[in-house]
Amino acid sequence: MNREEEVKPTPESVGFGRLELLLMLSMLALAAQLATPSLTAWRNRPQPGQQVATALGAYSCLLYLPKQIRSSESSWPLLLYLHGAGQRGSDVDSLRLMELPARIDQGYDLPAIVVSPQCPLGESWRPDKLLSLIKAAEQRFRVASVAVTGYSMGGFGAWKLAQTAPSKITAIAPVCGGGDETKAGCLKDVSVWAFHGAKDKLVPPSSSRRMVDAVRQAGGEAKLTIFPEAGHNVTSLVYNDNEIFDWLLTKRKRNLTYRVPSIESLHER
Numbered sequence: 001m002n003r004e005e006e007v008k009p010t011p012e013s014v015g016f017g018r019l020e021l022l023l024m025l026s027m028l029a030l031a032a033q034l035a036t037p038s039l040t041a042w043r044n045r046p047q048p049g050q051q052v053a054t055a056l057g058a059y060s061c062l063l064y065l066p067k068q069i070r071s072s073e074s075s076w077p078l079l080l081y082l083h084g085a086g087q088r089g090s091d092v093d094s095l096r097l098m099e100l101p102a103r104i105d106q107g108y109d110l111p112a113i114v115v116s117p118q119c120p121l122g123e124s125w126r127p128d129k130l131l132s133l134i135k136a137a138e139q140r141f142r143v144a145s146v147a148v149t150g151y152s153m154g155g156f157g158a159w160k161l162a163q164t165a166p167s168k169i170t171a172i173a174p175v176c177g178g179g180d181e182t183k184a185g186c187l188k189d190v191s192v193w194a195f196h197g198a199k200d201k202l203v204p205p206s207s208s209r210r211m212v213d214a215v216r217q218a219g220g221e222a223k224l225t226i227f228p229e230a231g232h233n234v235t236s237l238v239y240n241d242n243e244i245f246d247w248l249l250t251k252r253k254r255n256l257t258y259r260v261p262s263i264e265s266l267h268e269r
Contacts, residue, residue: 057133059117075144082150099239125157178207184214197230
């Protein structure tokens with residue numbers, strides 16, 4: 001061979017066989033795959049003032065942390081928002097179209113930790129799974145109280161969760177839902193504000209009325225708002241009014257042993 005002839009290096013000439021080269025490429029591909037979930041988790045980590053997709057307990061959810069949580073050492077109210085049957089699935093970001101998550105994305109600085117879980121297809125809201133979500137939130141954040149609101153299937157879920165764990169829930173605001181009035185006595189220490197459309201043909205308003213009456217008869221605090229011209233979809237009437245959130249987040253249980261900051265003090269931080 002002419003000494004001046006250029007010799008091109010090959011994998012074999014630099015110590016790599018074909019098998020070693022394939023192994024190295026496979027390891028690089030695997031490293032890229034392993035890095036993807038970590039990068040996704042980094043992008044979706046909770047940030048004060050932002051609503052991000054994450055997981056808590058058994059559910060995927062949207063999680064919002066108030067802006068003031070960054071510098072505050074106070075405990076914060078936890079607000080659980082339960083959607084209706086039409087929003088079940090596996091795309092948690094689709095919940096951003098619902099009234100409360102949409103308001104948060106538009107800049108509504110609700111002074112609470114807000115969790116909007118997504119129920120999988122074919123399921124309804126299960127108290128055991130919701131309680132595991134609440135427990136996961138309490139392990140990550142300083143939670144002072146737990147309030148629940150929900151629409152339609154979520155309204156039924158709010159009633160059922162409160163009846164399953166009344167000592168855990170401070171207040172509920174079920175919208176177009178219903179529950180078991182024979183067990184309403186356990187809600188005497190849970191504040192209740194129910195909402196319904198008078199012309200609701202899917203879930204009759206009597207479902208809310210019976211529950212509210214039963215809680216009152218048990219000695220509890222319960223009120224009912226009926227929208228006279230509305231049908232089943234009353235979510236904009238309920239969730240576009242700040243009054244429901246002021247009410248939910250300032251309620252105290254009668255046997256309360258911790259301090260829940262007032263709405264005014266939270267906004268001042």
